[in-house]
Amino acid sequence: MLEAVDLACERGGRSLFRGLSFALRGGELLRVAGPNGSGKTSLLRILCGLLSPTTAEEYTALITRDEAKWDALLKKIGLVIN
16 A cells, blocks of 8 residues: 655745645556646655655655665666656
8 A cells, every 4th residue: 555644745945745645555546747846756756765755644655765775776766757
């Protein structure tokens, strides 16, 4: 399960989103859409464990940051913008 409760993100002193909550079970999808600068990439970074949220009552990252494996993991991550 991928879950976030009351997730918030601030970058450069600017609030990108706050109060974001969702729960996904296996096979479910979440569509992330919004204008430039609204926090889509920051949300994905938080969920992948690459960025910490400003606040969160609870959230589950897809990847737990393990320093011993971090460098190898970063070499395997890519982002495709369409």
